[in-house]
Amino acid sequence: MLLVLCVDLDDDLGRKTGTPTPVIGDEDVTEAAVALATADPEDSDVNVLFQGVNVHDELAADGEAVEVAAVTGVDGPDVKANRAVGQEVDRVLAELSTSEEVSAVVITDGAQDESVLPVIRSRMPIDGMRRVVVRQAQDLESLYYTIKQVLADPETRGTILIPLGVLLLIYPLVVVANLFDVAGAAVLGILSGAVGLYSLFRGLGLEDSVDGAAESVRNVLYTGRVTLVTYVVALALVVVGGVQGVETVDAVGGVQGSSLAAGTTLAAFVHGFVQWLGVAGVTSSLGQITDEYLAGRFRWRYLNAPFYVVSIAVVLFAVSGFFLPDAPGVTALGLSELAMALAAGTLIGVLSTLAFAVAESQLPSAEPV
16 A cells, blocks of 8 residues: 655644644545645645645556555654654554555655655655655746845845945945045945945844943933933043143153153053043942932942042052152152052041941841842
8 A cells, every 4th residue: 555645844734724633535635735725825835735635646546555644743853853753654554454565655845854754764665755846936936036035024135235235336436436536446445344344243243232232321311310421421531531641741751851661651641640530430430329329229338439439549649659750740759658648548448348338237228129
């Protein structure tokens, strides 16, 4: 007896129509094919089922003892799906109730479904295998449909068409630039750079990071967080401090009248920069503390941050001043003054830590959200 076996490895038939499987008999397989075609006309397994019925009818017309059945796997890993198909093949063989040796003609729609052939072969001989290919999938209609589907996806459309559009615009823009006496090489360089940056942006997957950053900025604006203002002020202070550091380096160089050593240059820059950096650190930390308090997450230990910033700034200012000569904008310190500054910086950090640790243990604070 010959069994025409239609294989649906990922169980489109069961998932989309609710038809219990295996399906045995040409009438039942035809009904299953119609149900699947109604649920999803584009599913290739529809053609597998109709092809199975067609092969069954042709063999039956030749007087062959033949039966048709449809078996399915599961929508999951191939191993699990193959095992499910094997179990359904066993059920089909049990329901045939024939004393004749059964061999199979396997109908599939692609190479993935054909991975189940060893499972079927372990249960009965396979006399033939047929892969169903829809005719129009081999001509330009399929290409047109595929392109149309790809371009209908916004993400794919942006990935393909934007670089292609920029590349196609390079030549006409260079021609227009030459008409206005603008160097065409400059236009070419700008457009090539734009395509390169876009390719890197997409290749590194930075769109999620940029979207996350934009969402964070929107949340900060809409929720009225103080840190937005304090961070902007802190950034401005850092810029001013950088300028002040450079001016301090110039002032020290003018006093010495020669090129500065690397260590002296670094000390001069730090001496002019660290004051502004300390103010920026205090400003940003106060903004963060305010937001934590407003959000109900305030802890007394958070108040350590501005004191730590002041402590570090005092130490760096004193150490850098110790290595510098008297110059405009420079506070030159002696050894005793350096020792006092280091002691003051240490005491600020230690005392603030102890004070707020005691406050946290004695006074209530908001529970973290």
